[in-house]
Amino acid sequence: MKQATLFIVLLGFVSLFADMTYEAARSITGPFLLALGATGTLVGFISGLGEFLGYALRIVSGWIADKTGKYWSITIVGYLINLLSVPALALVGQWQIAAVLIMAERIGKAVRNPSRDAMLSHATVEIGRGWGFGLHEAMDQIGAMLGPLIIAGVFYFHGGYREAFGILLIPAVLAFSILIFARFLYPSPKDLEISTVQIETKGLSKVYWIYLVAVALNGAGYADFPLIAYHFKKVATVSEQWIPVFYAIAMGVDALAALLFGYLFDKKGLAILIFSVIVSAGFAPLCFLGGFYEAVLGMILWGIGMGAQESVMRAAVALLVPKDKRGVGYGLFNTGYGFFWFLGSTALGLLYDFSISTLIVFSVLLQLSSIPFLIKVRKMLH
Numbered sequence: 404m405k406q407a408t409l410f411i412v413l414l415g416f417v418s419l420f421a422d423m424t425y426e427a428a429r430s431i432t433g434p435f436l437l438a439l440g441a442t443g444t445l446v447g448f449i450s451g452l453g454e455f456l457g458y459a460l461r462i463v464s465g466w467i468a469d470k471t472g473k474y475w476s477i478t479i480v481g482y483l484i485n486l487l488s489v490p491a492l493a494l495v496g497q498w499q500i501a502a503v504l505i506m507a508e509r510i511g512k513a514v515r516n517p518s519r520d521a522m523l524s525h526a527t528v529e530i531g532r533g534w535g536f537g538l539h540e541a542m543d544q545i546g547a548m549l550g551p552l553i554i555a556g557v558f559y560f561h562g563g564y565r566e567a568f569g570i571l572l573i574p575a576v577l578a579f580s581i582l583i584f585a586r587f588l589y590p591s592p593k594d595l596e597i598s599t600v601q602i603e604t605k606g607l608s609k610v611y612w613i614y615l616v617a618v619a620l621n622g623a624g625y626a627d628f629p630l631i632a633y634h635f636k637k638v639a640t641v642s643e644q645w646i647p648v649f650y651a652i653a654m655g656v657d658a659l660a661a662l663l664f665g666y667l668f669d670k671k672g673l674a675i676l677i678f679s680v681i682v683s684a685g686f687a688p689l690c691f692l693g694g695f696y697e698a699v700l701g702m703i704l705w706g707i708g709m710g711a712q713e714s715v716m717r718a719a720v721a722l723l724v725p726k727d728k729r730g731v732g733y734g735l736f737n738t739g740y741g742f743f744w745f746l747g748s749t750a751l752g753l754l755y756d757f758s759i760s761t762l763i764v765f766s767v768l769l770q771l772s773s774i775p776f777l778i779k780v781r782k783m784l785h
Contacts (some may be wrong), residue, residue, distance in 0.1 A: 406595060407526040407527070407528075407535075408530060410522075410526045410589050410595060411523065411526050411535055412538075413588070414519065414522070415539045415541075415542030415543065417482070417578050417582045417585065418543035418578075419542045419545055419546035419578075420577040420578035421482065421485065421543075421574075421575070423546035423550040423574040424489050424490075424546075425486070425488075425508055425512075426546065426547035426550045426551065426650070427551050427553055427554050427574075428489045428568060428571060430650035430651070431551075431564065432450070432505055432632075433450075433631070433636070433646075434633065434646060435501065435564050436498050436501060436629070436633075437633055437636060437637070439496070439497060439501060440498055442756070443633055443634075443752055443755045444753055445498070446629055446633045447630050447748050447749055447751055447752015447753065447755060448748075449502045449505060449506070449629075450505070450629040450630060450752075451627065451745045451748025452749075453502075453505050453506045453508070453509040454509060454741055454744045454745055455741050455745025456506055456509050457508075458513060458737045458738050458740055458741015458742065458745075459738045459741050459742055460514065460738075461735075461741070462737075464477055464481070464513060464730075464734060465518070465730035465732070465734020465735070465737075466730065467730075468521060468734075469521075469727070469728065469729070473518075474521060474522050474730070475518070475522075475586050475590070477514060477518040478519045478582070479586065480514055480515070481514030481516070482515050483511070484507060484511030485511025485512050486511070486578060487575065488504045488505075488507040489575060490571050490575060492505075492564075493566075493567075494565075513737075513741075516733070517729075517730050517731075517733040517734040517737065518730060521729040522593075523539060524720075524721040525592050525726075526592060526596070528595075528596045531665075531669040532668070532721050533665040533666060533667070533668030533669040533714065533715060534665050534666055534669055535665075536661075536665055536713075536718040537661045537662045537665015537668075537714040539714075540658070540662075540665070540717075541658040541659070541661045541714075542658075543713070544655070547650075547651075547657065548651045548652075550574070550651075551648065551654065552647065552651045553570065553571075555644060555651070557570060558643065558644045607724065609783075610723060610780055610783045611723040613780050613783070614723060614776070614777075614780045615735070615736060616773075617776035618712075618716055618773065619739045619740055619742070619743035619773075620769055620770070620773040621680060621712070621769070622747065623743040623744065623746055623750075624765065624766045624767065624768070624772075625708065625712075625744065625747065625770065626686075626690070626748070626762075626766055627748050627751075628705075630752060631690050631691075631702075631705075632646050632649075632650070633755075635649070640694060641695060649698065649702050652703065652706070653702040653706035653709065654706065656707055656710065657709045657710040657713070659710070660714075661711075662714075664676070664714055665715065665718065668714070668715045668718055672781060673780060673781040673784070674781065675711070675715060676715045677777050677781070679707060679710075679715070680708070680770055680771065680777070681771070682704060682707055682708070683704050683705065683707050683708025683770070684704075685701075685704050686702070686704040686705040687762070687763045687766040688763050690702065690705065691759050691762060692759070692763065716740075717733075720732055747769065751765065
């Protein structure tokens with residue numbers, strides 16, 4: 404158990420500094436694109452396409468990882484692309500080039516995530532699936548909380564976007580250094596999982612596909628933060644200096660929610676995920692219609708939903724997929740989730756320029772529509 408926990412913590416520190424890098428950037432990409440001349444529709448499309456690429460390519464990298472067994476090599480290459488794309492934004496002066504780098508960052512994440520999650524899944528057996536993924540997500544989101552605060556500090560001392568993106572090279576280098584250290588300390592993470600008898604299957608189970616429909620619907624209705632930040636800046640609900648702080652608040656809530664929901668998942672199963680969907684669905688009206696304080700509450704609910712998605716949703720996949728198909732299982736899971744996130748983000752961007760009220764209804768209804776499928780999965784697992 405000690406070795407498994409240490410492995411999770413090491414990858415947690417990698418994610419902490421990596422998230423400090425790219426989540427800091429994500430906290431200002433909406434206003435940054437606006438400053439470069441992009442419209443709300445373009446922001447929704449760019450962020451949505453970036454998320455889609457960041458998820459769609461995971462089925463490919465997951466399949467390659469399972470076939471080759473090169474989980475570490477694929478993870479390292481993905482982090483390299485993922486991390487270097489962010490400080491490169493400091494050199495950008497056109498929204499088209501910024502869009503390419505934003506999408507490159509997501510592509511890097513697509514390359515490394517299935518392999519990393521497959522390696523993590525081996526280490527979570529002894530300490531609990533939910534708690535293991537929850538611990539990793541909590542460390543991840545500590546970095547996601549600190550990163551935007553760094554950006555807020557840059558703006559406070561009258562720095563601009565160039566300085567904000569440039570300073571993120573420091574946590575990027577730290578993340579990559581720890582990753583290489585973990586690689587040499589744990590060359591074969593699969594050995595951390597105690598061998599169990601697996602049921603032979605030719606493909607993924609029916610319950611897996613129903614679960615995939617549920618998370619895809621939830622993702623489709625979840626507004627990406629760049630669009631929320633774009634709205635804050637456009638209507639002046641939140642000042643430019645406060646926008647990254649709002650994102651930091653959401654990431655802090657995400658970290659706490661991941662730990663709590665991860666623990667409860669090991670005790671109560673998918674019921675806790677259903678509860679999180681009900682709670683987080685209320686973020687849209689608060690963020691897009693409310694004032695400053697309503698927006699704070701909206702970001703808290705948004706963070707609760709993200710915490711559940713990044714911990715419980717990932718943990719559940721390990722229960723539904725055999726050990727030797729984890730790369731494909733996580734890759735396909737993230738591809739489906741990302742495809743519908745892309746469709747939803749694009750639709751939300753279009754609706755924003757057309758009717759904010761319609762955007763809110765669309766967001767809430769899609770998230771809640773995932774609940775019947777989650778209930779079905781829960782019944783099938785019992």
